[in-house]
Amino acid sequence: MLSHERYVETFVELIRRASTDLPPDVEEALRRGREGETAGGLAEKALLTVLDNVELARTSSAPICQDTGTPVVWVHHPVGASTRALERAFTEAVHRATAKQYLRPNAVDTITGKNTGHGAGRGIPYLHFEEWDRPELEVRIILKGGGSENCGAQYRLPEARLKAGRDLEGVRRVVLDAVVQAQGHGCAPGVLGVCIGGDRVSAYAESKRQLLRALPDSNPDPMLDELEQRLLREGNQLGIGPMGFGGQTTLLGVKVGVLDRLPACYFVTVSYMCWADRRSSVRIGEGGELTWLS
Amino acid sequence: MAELKLPLSEETARGLKVGDFLELTGPMITGRDAAHKWLVEAQQDEVAPFLEGTVIYHCGPVVRKNPDGSYDFVAAGPTTSSREEPYQADVIKRYKLRGAIGKGGMGPKTLQGLADSGAVYLHAIGGAAQVLARCVKRVERVFMLEEFGVPEAMWVIHVERFPVVVTMDSHGGSLHREVLQASESKLKGLIGL
Numbered sequence: 102m103l104s105h106e107r108y109v110e111t112f113v114e115l116i117r118r119a120s121t122d123l124p125p126d127v128e129e130a131l132r133r134g135r136e137g138e139t140a141g142g143l144a145e146k147a148l149l150t151v152l153d154n155v156e157l158a159r160t161s162s163a164p165i166c167q168d169t170g171t172p173v174v175w176v177h178h179p180v181g182a183s184t185r186a187l188e189r190a191f192t193e194a195v196h197r198a199t200a201k202q203y204l205r206p207n208a209v210d211t212i213t214g215k216n217t218g219h220g221a222g223r224g225i226p227y228l229h230f231e232e233w234d235r236p237e238l239e240v241r242i243i244l245k246g247g248g249s250e251n252c253g254a255q256y257r258l259p260e261a262r263l264k265a266g267r268d269l270e271g272v273r274r275v276v277l278d279a280v281v282q283a284q285g286h287g288c289a290p291g292v293l294g295v296c297i298g299g300d301r302v303s304a305y306a307e308s309k310r311q312l313l314r315a316l317p318d319s320n321p322d323p324m325l326d327e328l329e330q331r332l333l334r335e336g337n338q339l340g341i342g343p344m345g346f347g348g349q350t351t352l353l354g355v356k357v358g359v360l361d362r363l364p365a366c367y368f369v370t371v372s373y374m375c376w377a378d379r380r381s382s383v384r385i386g387e388g389g390e391l392t393w394l395s
Numbered sequence: 396m397a398e399l400k401l402p403l404s405e406e407t408a409r410g411l412k413v414g415d416f417l418e419l420t421g422p423m424i425t426g427r428d429a430a431h432k433w434l435v436e437a438q439q440d441e442v443a444p445f446l447e448g449t450v451i452y453h454c455g456p457v458v459r460k461n462p463d464g465s466y467d468f469v470a471a472g473p474t475t476s477s478r479e480e481p482y483q484a485d486v487i488k489r490y491k492l493r494g495a496i497g498k499g500g501m502g503p504k505t506l507q508g509l510a511d512s513g514a515v516y517l518h519a520i521g522g523a524a525q526v527l528a529r530c531v532k533r534v535e536r537v538f539m540l541e542e543f544g545v546p547e548a549m550w551v552i553h554v555e556r557f558p559v560v561v562t563m564d565s566h567g568g569s570l571h572r573e574v575l576q577a578s579e580s581k582l583k584g585l586i587g588l
Contacts, residue, residue: 205456
């Protein structure tokens with residue numbers, strides 16, 4: 102559909118958009134959060150700085166946050182597309198985006214401690230491929246920072262400490278606990294991607310995939326939709342607030358997905374995304390035409 | 396908001412209280428995970444003079460190298476400080492730091508270290524990489540760039556009007572402890588524990 106060079110250029114632009122500009126729904130949620138905080142208080146000041154920062158990043162086309170995170174990538178491709186070629190192109194785009202300072206060199210050899218210097222490394226970036234029936238290609242990314250990644254948690258139900266059994270009430274209990282554990286460490290106010298069920302690997306992947314959803318959307322499953330709204334409401338009653346300074350705005354959104362499970366396993370997996378909820382998407386048509394999606 | 400010149404004296408540091416808004420002007424140094432481990436493993440004489448009397452900034456910046464060999468900070472917000480909890484009190488004491496800047500707060504060992512050494516924990520706004528990079532006026536020099544890489548190197552910088560709030564002080568005060576306790580108690584209420 103595109104030449105290697107055009108793929109690389111397109112992916113660099115995809116990364117630039119994610120790193121330097123927030124999706125409008127996230128910015129709107131931050132603005133609403135600020136309106137809900139006490140004027141002149143620490144929480145309001147934090148959100149005002151955050152909003153100023155978003156504006157500065159957009160106008161100067163520079164990273165919103167210095168931790169430009171790990172690019173996590175989901176590719177939907179038509180039958181016959183080479184996933185290896187796409188992975189090569191995306192990896193090259195990470196090198197270039199790092200050289201242009203849209204990304205920080207964020208890949209470190211775990212054993213030697215040496216930074217690769219170009220942003221890519223073993224397992225970085227991470228691409229998920231899915232074939233579909235449509236003729237176009239769709240690439241969606243999130244940039245997930247390390248501070249928020251450290252706040253992720255996987256619970257195994259039943260969980261005695263929280264009196265959490267294998268039902269949605271148990272899910273509610275552990276998710277709220279994850280928010281308390283995170284405090285301000287993951288750059289609150291955050292967005293939660295949650296997966297109920299799955300195995301230890303598939304569950305984390307699904308919890309991250311949930312972060313692709315726009316904040317105001319509704320879960321098609323009415324029961325999960327109700328759970329999402331309740332967790333958002335109760336999460337914001339915990340009083341942790343922006344940066345963990347105390348306040349009304351602890352979460353910007355909660356998104357819940359479900360995978361089936363083994364009889365013996367009941368995992369609840371939470372991925373915590375910081376307020377800099379960076380995502381961007383592009384659709385590449387059969388003829389190579391680009392449609393940018395936020 | 397009070398302007399505070401760096402370096403600062405022990406007396407000045409002890410005069411700061413949780414909730415104080417400050418704008419810092421002067422020299423400081425960045426240091427995060429690799430740096431803290433390195434600083435406690437041995438006395439690092441070369442870097443020691445750049446730590447004494449100032450604050451260490453938990454920050455892994457995005458940096459541009461200019462054609463003349465100089466550097467500029469492109470993005471420079473704080474990183475999560477809790478990872479330095481095992482080291483921070485010792486680093487402050489050994490290198491005579493007057494504080495640390497980061498985000499998310501730190502734990503009881505650091506809080507005790509602040510009281511013992513006369514230092515403060517200053518919170519910058521996490522993710523505000525553009526606002527804060529604009530306060531970094533010069534990059535003076537860098538230590539351990541080759542060994543640690545760009546995010547983990549120790550960058551000696553000069554800042555002007557760098558905004559922070561004191562969230563842990565030398566009198567045992569910690570906003571983070573207060574918020575943690577209040578939120579734990581709220582959680583217990585919500586889930587009936």
